[in-house]
Amino acid sequence: MTRSIHPTLLALKSGLIVSCQAYPGEPMRNPETMAELAESAVIGGAVGIRAQGPGDIALIHERVRVPQIGLWKVGASGVFITPTFEHARRVAEAGAEIVAIDGTRRPRPDGLTLRETINRLHGETGVLVMADAGSPADGLAAADDGADCVGTTLSGYTGERTATDGPDLDMLAQLAGALDVPVIAEGRIHTLQHARDCVSAGAFALVVGTAITHSASITRWFDGAIRGATAS
Numbered sequence: 001m002t003r004s005i006h007p008t009l010l011a012l013k014s015g016l017i018v019s020c021q022a023y024p025g026e027p028m029r030n031p032e033t034m035a036e037l038a039e040s041a042v043i044g045g046a047v048g049i050r051a052q053g054p055g056d057i058a059l060i061h062e063r064v065r066v067p068q069i070g071l072w073k074v075g076a077s078g079v080f081i082t083p084t085f086e087h088a089r090r091v092a093e094a095g096a097e098i099v100a101i102d103g104t105r106r107p108r109p110d111g112l113t114l115r116e117t118i119n120r121l122h123g124e125t126g127v128l129v130m131a132d133a134g135s136p137a138d139g140l141a142a143a144d145d146g147a148d149c150v151g152t153t154l155s156g157y158t159g160e161r162t163a164t165d166g167p168d169l170d171m172l173a174q175l176a177g178a179l180d181v182p183v184i185a186e187g188r189i190h191t192l193q194h195a196r197d198c199v200s201a202g203a204f205a206l207v208v209g210t211a212i213t214h215s216a217s218i219t220r221w222f223d224g225a226i227r228g229a230t231a232s
């Protein structure tokens with residue numbers, strides 16, 4: 001049976017979602033800065049924003065009118081993207097229309113299954129759920145468990161897939177061909193050609209983070225290129 005796509009997700013179709021995140025300890029890690037980044041992204045045409053942490057999400061919700069994918073990172077390894085139901089509930093309460101949660105088949109810290117987590121989120125908050133998958137098998141399972149959309153977010157970060165240089169187009173194409181829920185390309189989309197390739201591979205929408213909003217990384221890329229050019 002084909003599932004109908006929620007209007008909030010339809011608003012993201014064929015568009016660019018900009019992820020506005022800074023890592024712990026970085027100078028840009030404060031809600032005001034992230035909200036300014038989000039507003040700038042919307043001026044540039046972003047159809048959605050992805051943001052981290054209840055403080056950032058709440059302020060961004062006040063400042064921009066496009067749908068927001070919210071998450072809460074706890075640590076940086078294992079199940080760290082919105083790891084428990086309680087984290088997800090808080091993200092929804094902060095104003096995210098879509099909550100991104102770890103969408104892998106790994107055990108979750110609160111002992112709930114992915115299906116139980118999604119069912120409770122739907123039942124208790126009404127929020128939409130994006131499952132951040134690490135492999136095609138994760139994505140298929142997450143859709144079966146009731147996820148409203150699936151992202152390639154965790155490919156290359158869970159040990160199941162080797163990190164590709166650029167987005168994992170193979171995983172994206174496999175999921176886009178198999179699922180009746182939107183498949184969102186996310187992770188290592190660093191160039192305009194990467195973005196075009198994601199569209200060709202069947203992405204419903206794209207999330208770009210680092211290449212638009214993480215100035216330290218972008219500086220490092222340019223610096224490396226200059227030094228590489230000088231050395232050769």
Ligand SMILES: CC(=O)N[C@H](C=O)[C@@H](O)[C@H](O)[C@H](O)COP(=O)(O)O
Binds near residue numbers: 186
């Ligand atoms: C693996 C993980 O922790 N991904 C996080 C998920 O929200 C973010 O750190 C990424 O910036 C985001 O997925 C966008 O990807 P990229 O920054 O590569 O465009």
